Amino acid sequence: MVHSMTAFARVEQNGVYGTLSWELRSVNHRYLEPHLRLPDNLREVEGPVREALRNGLSRGKVECTLRLTESSSESALQVDHARAQQLIHAAEQIAQQIKQPAALNPLEVLAWPGVLSTQSVDSQELNSAAATLFSQALQQLKESRGREGADLARLISERLDAIQNETNVLRELVPEMLEVQRQKILTRCQELQVEIDPQRLEQELVLLAQKSDVAEELDRLTTHISEVHRVLKTGGAIGRRLDFLMQELNREANTLGSKAIDPRSTQAAVNIKVLIEQMREQVQNIE
Known part of the structure; x- marks a missing residue:
């Protein structure tokens, strides 16, 4: 399953000690970077909380805030x-x-x-309640990241399909575009009334075809598209892998644009680069 790094979770629990609440906010980050804000009397939960974050998340800047509102009821005061x-x-x-x-x-x-005493709360019980409540908050955060991750995977898949469609159309157009270039050269020669050695003309056309041959780039684009689909299905911490694949896709799109010999191939290269950039922005949020 694909997980986003952007999410929010909040849980609250009432007890004899008062009200405990956790707020978790996560945004994209290259590594896992937790930031904890805890009351002084609940510092003991910092270790278990950090351990739970390491076990539950791979990447993201996560802000964790714990609040304790102590009970002000009459039962908190005991008179001897x-x-x-x-x-x-x-x-x-x-x-x-x-x-x-x-x-x-x-x-x-x-x-x-x-004569007068305050009802004491067992610190171990309070720390245990805070740790248990954090587990609930972390689970809620992971579920939220999972839902957004599923949306990101769908958006990326749609753009992959659009790129594949562009490559399929361009592959079919390549022979036609080469023939158009050949006719342009012949027409230009006739207009200038220049006699060209047929053999030399064919050699030049062969060189033009070699320079403008984009079959290899189209094949690599198709291969990268298949790999992105495979990685999305694999799930887990795939953000860095996807980011690398976006770079590879963009490299092929640049080469495709540099070999363009027809407005249609130029437009196709531009369309592919736009789609790749849209995917790259989405990938930045994937764990």
Whole structure:
């Protein structure tokens, strides 16, 4: 399956610790280049996240952002009522020994060590939840890259078919174009009233045919087209291979243009180069 390097994924999960969310964005890049943004208390997941990226992706610049919104519910605060009662009782006993005691402040009672505590979250549980959630986000990202990759493969295949059609038409036109050039030379000679040795004329026409022979270029174009189709069916990390094949296709198209002896062959070469450039732009996004 063909995968694009451009995709986005976002997953979210609620728990006793609050809300965890991952956002993953990937764009095309020559190599795999992860960028992680993690809360300080979740730095332990960096290693597993990088390992998962190496195992799951081959290329692309991937930005991974983890956010933790801590729970603000009342259950997050725990009051030790027994300890608070002991503190109040002790304060009342002391107050009886004071002539004008100050009123007992509830906030001072809560501030006493051990009376009020925050519900602690197991850091191992939190890190495990973040790592598990990342696996879901990565899977979503890979599926998105796969869908876009399938679209890119379809677009490239359509352009390959268009190039093949151009080569087929041009192959059929080559004999006709050579005959047209032969007639042009003969007509020009008649207009100039120049007598040419028939044998010499045939030699020149043979040389012209050799210089303008594009059969080899057309064959190589067909071979490269078949190879691109094969690579697309193979799938996996094929971006670099496809980029190389685009260069080879473009080389043959340039040679084809340099040998053009007819406006039709020139136009065919131009059309092929345009199609190759369109494919090359799409290939840049393939993993």
